[in-house]
Amino acid sequence: MLSENAEDYLACIWDLGQRTGSDVIKTTAIAAKLKLSPASVTEMTQKLAVDGYLNYERYKGVSLTHKGKKVAERIKRKHRLLERFFCDVIGLRRDQSHDEAMKLEHTVSDESVEKLNQIMNYPKVCPDGDPIPPGDGPLDPDPDLSIHLTDLEEGEKGIITHLTCDETTKIKRLISMGFVPGRSVALEERVPMGGPLLVQLEELKVALARDCASLVMVRKC
Amino acid sequence: MKILLAGNLNVGKSQLFSRITGIGVISANYPGTTVTFEEASVTFHGEKISVYDLPGIYSLAGETEDELVTTKLLAEKSPDYVIAVLDATRLEQGLVLLLQLIELGYRVIVALNFMDQARKRYNIDIDRLEKTLMVPVVPTVATTGEGVDRLMELVISNTVHRSPYVTRYDSHIEAFLEDIAGGSVSTGSGYPIRGASIKLLEGNHFFTGQFSPSVLEFADQYRKEFREQHFEDVEVHIARDRYGEAGKIASEVITWLPKRDMTLKDRISEVTLRPRTGIPILLAVLVGIFLCVVVVGGLLETLMADVYAAVVGDFFSQLASWIGGTPGQAIAQGIDLSIQAIIAIVIPYILVFYLILGLLEDSGYLPRVVMLLDGLMLRLGLHGRAIIPMVVGTGCNVPAILATRTLESKRERLILATIIVMAVPCSAQTVIIIGTVGQHAGILYAAAIYLILLGLILLLGRILHLVLKQEPPSLVIEIPDLSMPSLRNILSKTWLRIKDFFVIAFPLLLIGSLVLEFLMLYNVLDSLVEPLAPLTVGLLGLPSVIIVALIFGVLRKEMALQILFVIFALSVGADLGTVLTEQQLFVFALVMATYMPCIGVLAALMKEFGIKDAALVSVTSILLAFLLGGLANLVFILT
Known part of the structure; x- marks a missing residue:
């Protein structure tokens, strides 16, 4: 143990x-x-x-390792389902739900969590919008999982889940252009010769260099 | 009374400004052109109003230079009203900025621009928008002037108050705002504490400077905590809430009309955008620009030269005899030559180019160029927008240097200007290349020169990219729909730009011409021939008199070819092969093609980059030209 x-x-x-x-x-x-x-x-x-x-x-x-990943996913699954429970059912604030889940995730049994899962009608994401890892087996490339905007196919659409970067300058430029979690973005064209991506960001057309685009994480829809 | 125009890029803000003030103002469809702000005075119904046009921005986060400038100007000018210019076809984006203006306590009047285009897509419930946000909203069409009078009437009526509208944030952020307000911290600058605190959380440097260290520390701590709890930076969350709010408002006031078919304009917008069709179109446009500058510029040149000759008549010979003697001749000739250079050489090409540039900017085509060529140009360490100055440079390097201004950073502009000066042959250089090697040494030699120049462009791009270390900022630009440019706007900004150029270039040309005249009259040029022989004869393997043509090339590049015939005492157009070998012609053409900028280019360089960088670029290009010429000579000797 x-x-x-x-x-x-x-x-x-x-x-x-x-x-x-x-x-x-x-x-x-x-x-x-x-x-x-x-x-x-x-x-x-x-x-x-x-x-x-x-x-x-x-x-x-x-x-x-595979073994380590199994353990981690089981914990995260418990954590996110508990968060969901505290947030949705009991009505705690998100930070409170998080704190409670932090404490309980280590002690709660698998059976209880699966029961909770059933009661809450199998939620797919936690209150912050992150995917809940499935109960068994590895995490498949699930439609609910975030991918880089650059990994969308031409013509595909996604919802921005988060921005991943340590460079605040780039992030801020992206935010102020409207690359904000929750908004929808469609990849229209990859301009050849290593050119930018042409994306439709809600009502705006934006040309975005590939390095910037890879900072934007989306969930396909 | 002071009013200030603020809005996103490409919302027709500058056009609206020009409508309000009635004077020409540089405005463009191109993100980044309105970096400097514009100011004008206007009298409306007896009230004198100062109007300021701020750079286009997407947010007041203070991250980009434009955003910071806007924040500062908003503070410094303490305007009576801020006119928030929103694009009615992209309501949500505009509302995000509007919410921030309201939050910071400005008295805001909304100009809902491009209303004509929005009406084709959906209805906007203006009443409801006004009631929700508690600000007056005036639908406008800047290109026709619709709504502008109503806007100004509202301004002078002085009945608009601060909107009490409050943007709600996540409960944690609200708690923070309460903590700050409850602790009775004050910024002491008249901003509502809520608005200033939000900017503090967003990390806007202008606002962080206004809080005490203890508050800053508190905010920093809070930002850290927020990040740990939400796995998201607080500024991301703030933006998320704001877009949520803006989206909600937009969806409440918009009723969509049935989808209409694509209009011709939509189709053109589309085909110019898609790489498959857009790249061939772009190539055609670039060739078109080149031909326009060269052909139309050439026609204008002949025309203006004739007109000038007719107007001036024998004025300068009279002037010469009036001053008297040799100096008189030199002065008269010098003034004459420099005016000729301006009106017959520089103005026609620059004029044509500026008209084209204005058209490209106002139609919204420039961002497409940038997008389509960004990948290719990145390999030179440049942005896609660098292609325009390079194409222009094949006509005349002077407007090309000025056009580098469309680039974002000074670093990129300097790289590009250097490439243009050294490796992009202007039409005068082309004349020399064709007129010497092309005609008298064979097409292969001419092709070789162009190949060397192409290689030079690639090489210089690489080298400069490495030398000027910092990465070019990654491209993030909006691609607006194409729109019909207004002739008025293009003409007025072309006029401003020409005037600008004239003021800088003319004095330099005048000085240069006078110096050259005196050099010639007192036979200084001839006395330079022998001392510089090691350079011309030794290094380049050319006859020593060639130095005269080289010096002439600095002042009047387009005359260097004629001078070549003169110094060899040939009639113009005679076979240069009789006096120079093919190899010598090649070396001469190569030196002339890479050689120091003419005095007009020098003026443009000084204007754009300052005297130090201008001198550096010039000296380097001379060294490079002699190096290449010397190398070519060496190769010929060895083979």
């Missing part, structure tokens, strides 16, 4: 992987997210690597 602490680590790495779209996560990023010192993160990740939950690559970072 893993400790709560270890489960948090795996869930955190899974989360970061989803946000950044990369499998390999830097230990400094984990330290920042969990607000721990890099040294203690390194210690814990090494331990988890020994136990077969993580692949540990020095200087590069860590990635989840």
Whole structure:
């Protein structure tokens, strides 16, 4: 049985992987997210690597093994379903739901959570709009999962779920043009020769360089 | 009384400004052209009103230069009213900016522009919009002037108050706003605390400067917490709420009409946009611009030269004898030549180009050019919009340098200007290339020169891209529908631009001409022939007298070919092959093609980049020209 602490680590790495779209996560990023010192993160990740939950690559970072991913997805599933429950059924604020779910996700049984899932009519996303991992098996490329705007086919449409980037300048430029979560965006053309993407953002036509477009995460619709 | 026009890009703001003020103003359909703001005074029903036109922006987040300038101007000018110009066909986008203006406590009047086009798509319930937002809304059509009078009447009626409308945010953000307001923190600058606090959260530098360090720290802490709880930056969330609000309002006031068929204009908008059809059209347009500048410019040149000769008559010879002696001749000749250069050489080409540029800007075609060519030009370290100045440069480098202004950063503009000066042959350089090697050494030599220039463009792009490190900003631009440009607007801005150029170029041309005349009269040029022989004979393997043609090339590039015949005492058009070998012709043409900018280009460089960069580009181009010429000579010697 893993400790709560270890489960948090795996869930955190899974989360970061989803946000950044990369499998390999830097230990400094984990330290920042969990607000721990890099040294203690390194210690814990090494331990988890020994136990077969993580692949540990020095200087590069860590990635989840199949085993680790299973654990992380189970925790995230519990977390997001609980959030949904506290938010929708009990009516707590989103931050309160989050805090409650943080505490319970480690102790609640699989059976209870699945029952909750059934009662709430199988929600697909958590209150923040992130997908709830399915109960069994790996996470398939599900229609509900966010993909990069650049990964849409020409003519496909999506809803913006979030923007992924550490460069605030770029993010702010995108926001002020109207690339805001919840709005719909359609990929019209990929201009040849490495040119920009032509997208229809609600009522606006925008030409967007590919590096900028890859920061916009969308859910197909 | 002061009013200020604010709005998104491409909403016809500058056109509305020009309608209100009645004087010409630089306005364009192209994102980024209105970087500087415009000011004008107008008297309406006896009331004197100062009107300011701000740069087009999408938000007041203070992130881009335009946004920051707008925020500052809004604060500095403390206007009586802000006219929020909204595009009725893209209501939601405009409302987002409007909500921010209301939030910051400005007295706002809404001009709902492009109403004619919006009416074809949907009905907007103006009454309901006014009641919801509690601001007056005036439908306008800037191109025809509809609604402009009503707008101004509202301004002078002085009955418009601050709108009490409040944009609601996420409950966490609301809690933060309450904390700030409850702590009775004040910005001390007259902004509503709620509006200023939102800007503080968004990280607008103008506003963060107005809060005490403890509040800043509190806000920073809050931003961090927010991010952890929501996995989203607070500014993203604020924008999300704002777009939600704007979308809700828009959907309440809009009733869609049945979908209409595509009009001809829609179809043209579409085919110019899709790469499959758009790229061939673009190529045709570029060739068209080139031909226009060269052919129409050439016709105008002949015409204006004739008119000038007829008007002036023997005025300058009289002037010469009136001043008397050799200096008299030099002065008269110098003034004559510089006026000739301006009206017969520079003005025709620049005029034609500016008219075309105005057309491209106002029709909304420029953003399409940028979009279609961005990928290709990125490889040169430039944006897609760089292609226009390069095409123009094949006509005349002077308007090409001025046209670099359509580029966003100074870095890109400098790269582009350097490429144009060194590697894009202007029509005068083309005349030299064709007139020397083309006619007397064979087409292969001429082709070789063009190939070298093309290679130079690619190489310079690469090198400069590496030297001026920072990445070019990634492209994010709006592509507006094409629209019918207004002739009035194009003419007035062409006039302003020509005037601008004249003021800068004429004094320089005059000085240059006078200097050259004196050099010739006192035989200074001849005395330069021998001392510079190591350069001409030694390095380039050319006859030493060629230096005269090279020096002439700086002042009057288009005359360098004629001078070539003169110095070899040949009649114009005679076979240069009798005095120069094919290889020598090639070296000469190559040097002339890459060689230092003529004095007009120098003036344009100085105007755009300052004396230091202008000198740097010029000196480098001279060195490059002699280097290439020397290399070519070396290759000929060795083979």
